[in-house]
Amino acid sequence: MTSARILVVDDEPQIRRVMRTTLVARGYMVSTARNGEEALDKVREERFDLVLLDINMPGIGGMEACRIIRSQSDIPIVILSIRNAEKEKVEALDAGADDYVTKPFSMPELLARIRAALRRAPLLSSGTPDLVKLGPTEINFVARRVTVDGTEVRLTPKEFDLLRYFASNPNVAIPHTKLLQAVWGPDYGEEVEYLRVFINQLRKKIEPDPSHPAYLMTEPWVGYRLNLPKA
């Protein structure tokens, strides 16, 4: 897995330099881009396994670049930003990012997050049904396909992993921490806003009325629960 290809996007040359040095030493293949436009060109030309994306850049900026990349691909995106306000994190996750790391960061932590973003939950974990029907929504976990009334809906890998975790633990309230650790990795647990954003995105994609969810339920003060109708 360490031969994964990572695109580092940052306008600061010293940050690109240190990232390249460290990541190459860890066995990753690294390519760099100085701004959003260059990043978009590179993503179109080459295949990457992960994008490390700075937010504050001249030109189209990280947030917009993230949105464009996400609209074209499922590639994991980790945002690197100096701002640590929750508003910015939520905005980045809404734009399609998988994770958000605040600068300055410690390298071991970033490496752990890179590993978590690259890791795909095994295709079928024990207890996950092959097929789940939620009203008009049909989720095929084997084919990784979701359809609503027969129309295919695209889910990002993290959204899909989250949905699968719910499906293997239906009708019970799952605490925030447990969800975060199961889907993002053992280093996570405090990032409740991640769940808020991803659950909202999932609701928009699979719920008939996203503002009044019938399947992905909020359990106040605890976490979330998948309401699975009895077959």
Next chain:
Amino acid sequence: MSPLSQPIKAFRILGTLGIIGGITLLYYRIFNVNNVTVALSFLLAVLATSTVWGVIEGLVASVASALCFNFFFIPPIGSFTIADPQNWVALSVFVVTAVIVSQLAARVRMQALESTYRQHEMEQLYTLSRNLLLLEVHGSLAQETTNLIAQVFALPGLAFYDRTSDRIHRAGPRDIPVDAGKLRDAALQGTVFHDSATKTTIIPISLGGQPIGSLGIQGSQVSETALHAIGNLTAITLERAHAQDAATRAEAARQSEEWKSTMLDALAHEFKTPLTPIKAAVTSMLSDGGVTPTHQELLRIVDEETDRLNSMLSEAIRTSRIEAGQLQLHRSPQSLSKICQAELEKLGESIEGRKVILDVPEKLPRVSVDPEFTGIVVWQLLINALKYTPPGSPVTLRASAGETEVIISVEDCGPGISEQEQRKVFEKFYRGKDQRERIPGTGMGLTIAREIVRAHHGRIWVESEPGKGARFSFSLPRAPRES
């Protein structure tokens, strides 16, 4: 009202006599009519002169027509004697009627004149108030107001004493004979001065019971009512200007504060950019292994200092945000014992071997707070207690739950805070009198703590007795029951 000049008066009296003479000539020489017609014609002349010219002319007309009526028309004609007693009655009735008519007509005329005059004065007052509202001040507002009053009311001389600046502003072509002392007295005592010799009047000007100056004018062109109205207009104008000044200053202060905050925020972010590769590089080297223990220790120092610099910058950013009034809370149900524990751990080296007693029950009710900001308050109170107490003395962090709120307090055994200072410690930039030189700080810590607690709808306070330590406490409202 201006008195008429002598020649005009003389001309009018001559004119009156001429009219009576004309009527006499007309009926005596040309038309032969009866005495009733003659008397009515004379009365008409009396009415006309007193209406048009005034009471003196009316009386002159009355007397002249009575004499002419008697001499030329009542037998025996050509003498002032009256033969028939009936004619005595007729003449008496004529005289009384003529006098009453002249008086009535003159009074109506006076009233008409008076109301015209009042109307004019009202118009002037209106013009003044409008001009005062639209006044564009280039120099002294008080001086320009004085000029405007003199101009609108066409006053020969006007003096305005402004108590705020203790200055006298004069306007008009003539310098009015009032001295500063009189103007000041009128303003302070709130009494009206009138000097009939120099024809000057001084009225006090006050607003909301507060004397703000006085106004002196010469001549009787302006009634006292109007004068008071001018005084009020002046008072309102000056007050409005003061209020505007104050608002402008407050706005300027707010903008400068905002600018400072923005600058601080931008600077802090700029500094964080170079910190990023430093932190990344040093942590990378530390995690790689393969360095000697000495190098490892040196790298650890770089790493720790990078963290310190970073947290200082974060603090600066946070301060600037709170300063700029951009405190945004992200509240969620939290365990206060966890927050207290975490802040205690953060203190690290600053404890300097002191004993910090943690008296926080595990089972505190949860509170709906922003964990980060609540942590800052706890940290601030702890760091304050550690800063202001001698090394070796213990500090206690305590929490307890009440019916509606949870109270957290930090107690120390330091020198304590006097009662006067207790009221000021939460104020911006306030620093303890005795500690100012000895202990480093910005004087912002407790202000930030207070702002955060207020944003959570809580309270923050201090209890202390000099020499017996201090206890800083804050309360947070309890979260509604879990559903």
